[in-house]
Amino acid sequence: MSVAELARWANIPYPQAPCKVDWSSIPGELRAFLPDDYREMIDTFGGGSFDRHIWIHSPRRQGEPYDLASWAVEREMALELLWGAGEEVPPEIDRENDRLIAWASTGDGEYIYWVVSKEGSFPAGRRIAVQDYDGDWEFFDLSCTEFLLRWVNGELDTNLISNAFAEFENSFIRY
Secondary structure, three states, rough: OHHHHHHHHHOOOOOOOOOOOOOOHHHHHOOOOOOOOHHHHHHHHOEEEOOEEEOOOOOOOOOOOOOOHHHHHHHHHHHHHHHOOOOOOOOOOOHHHEEEEEEEEEEEOOOOEEEEEEEOOOOOOOOOEEOOOOOOOEEOOOOOHHHHHHOOOOOOOOOOOOOOOOOOOOOOEOO
């Protein structure tokens, strides 16, 4: 699954003039290398939302409200506080070796993370974790574009992220 398929779904010309993101500082800022499909998606779409529900966090650009690094730090700190206070850590997350990087969120309060090693590498089979506002979790062995394509097509097996936004069907709105 690819960025080209997401662009086709959203009726956005592909390829198009890429957004100008300076990717060189991002690994140092996040202490992780970002997946190629995410970088291609941001270069193609920029930051914004799919069906006005899943908001993609992107590297800081002037005026964009969903800054990837800020959200990642805020969510990492929030999870450490919650887990330190006794909230249950899902068994799929190894607190000694894993980090969570929030790369998207929803209008209903869910957060979408990459599960990465604390060393910052992405294994061949990337994992995505979804946390809802009640602290429930779901995990997916998908790339971010596979995850998004399955969601927009109603094929993502999830109980946490709603897909009831038919009035906005096939839309990507850039912020």
